[in-house]
Amino acid sequence: MSLESVLTLSAGLFAIGLFGVLTKRNLIAVLMCIELMFNAINVAAVGISRYIAPSMFRIAGSDLNSEQVDLILSGHVISIFSIAISAAEVSMALAIIILIYRTKNTVDISDINKMSG
Amino acid sequence: MNLTDIFFIIFSLIAFSSALLVVFIQDLFKSALMLVVTFISVGGIFFLLNAEFLGVIQILIYAGGIAIIIIFGVLMTKDMATANTSNIFMFINGQICLLFFVLLSYFLINEEWFLLDLVNSSYAEQAKNLFSNTTDHLATLLLKNWVIAFEFSSVLLLAVIIGSLAIVKDKNE
Structure with a gap:
């Protein structure tokens, strides 16, 4: 288990999610693949904060206080905010999908072309 | 190879295979359940990376909350068993995403990290x-x-x- 293996796992999950977003025809399946991509980003952020030193570690060298060492965990904070934003995004997107289903009675992407000219 | 490596390999294989099943299963409900499996194995990887709080948050919010919301959304679909189909660009998209993965992991592995x-x-x-x-x-x-x-x-x-x-x-x- 190293930085490279974690980043490769994250890249693979992101590529699968990207494939799903480009390929799926159902709106809810697209939403699920977006969640896969969010998960890949979270894995990358946590792995980077576990294995990579912040840039101030290169400069300061010997005299680091405990607050500066705490900054190693910045990746965890980023992924907490990413989780909060993805929860918000899912509930908003599902509300929009319910509205589309009420008005057009379908959730297929190729039938939703009201805005095309 | 210690215990952490073995668990990492197991969790990442489960995550990869269930993520592929999310994309390729025809039944939308089953693919939502596979999404839950992916979330749980990613939570296990968080535990292995010393991020216990994020692992618990992952299982609570993703596998508990977001998955339930998505399953509610799935229930709106009319013919659920064959709903998760792909469009005509499937093969070219697959090649593009495979190229993306190969290039991304190549550059990530060859980078000189500090x-x-x-x-x-x-x-x-x-x-x-x-x-x-x-x-x-x-x-x-x-x-x-x-x-x-x-x-x-x-x-x-x-x-x-x-x-x-x-x-x-x-x-x-």
Whole structure:
């Protein structure tokens, strides 16, 4: 288990999610693949904060206080905010999908072309 | 190869295969259940990376909350068993995404990263202490350095609750 293996796992999950977003025809399946991509980003952020030193570690060298060492965990904070934003995004997107289903009675992407000219 | 490596390989194989099943299964409900399996194995990887709090959050919010919301959405689909189909660009998209994965992992592996030194550096003792109890230090960091973003994320969630209720409200009542 190293930085490279974690980043490769994250890249693979992101590529699968990207494939799903480009390929799926159902709106809810697209939403699920977006969640896969969010998960890949979270894995990358946590792995980077576990294995990579912040840039101030290169400069300061010997005299680091405990607050500066705490900054190693910045990746965890980023992924907490990413989780909060993805929860918000899912509930908003599902509300929009319910509205589309009420008005057009379908959730297929190729039938939703009201805005095309 | 120690126990952590073995668990990492198991969790990442489960995550990869269930993510592929999410994309390729025809039944939309089964693919939502496979999404839950992916979330749980990613939570296991968080536990292996010394991020216990994030692992619990992952299982609570993703596998508990978001998955339930998505399954509610799945129930709206008319013919669920064959709903998860692909469009005509499937093969070209597959090649593009495979190329994307290969290039991305190539550049990520060949990059010269500045790694944390947990053996012989001035901060080694502090960093080991940090990784033995990340939840404690994460709370300090979140409520000290990032407190404004933390408060604004709560405002965002409130706005989303009000907004999604306003969207789905029936206008005729």
